[in-house]
């Protein structure tokens with residue numbers, strides 16, 4: 719068996735290959751947030767995944783959101799996470815966030831059949 723570092727087990731839209739290519743649209747987290755905010759501004763960060771099946775056998779089980787903060791020696795900072803019950807709960811989260819420094823928002827999700835996927839978006843603080 720080939721042993722991987724955990725980071726290599728996370729699919730992204732650009733790194734997906736082979737069978738995973740056809741899974742990109744339904745699995746890569748979409749991040750809806752302003753591209754630029756003020757340092758004291760509370761803004762809305764919305765993460766969605768899909769369209770994707772939502773059955774007991776195959777569903778998005780959780781979403782985690784973190785910040786790779788500009789200039790911070792150890793990244794990322796965990797901003798929040800949510801777990802979902804198959805069938806009843808849709809894989810979508812909305813958070814109110816205030817950033818002191820800009821950086822890259824990284825959203826991760828776990829699909830019970832297709833593994834870990836991440837998406838990212840830069841937010842500037844000016």
Ligand SMILES: [Fe+2]
Pocket residue numbers: 745770776777829830831832
């Ligand atoms: Fe899936």
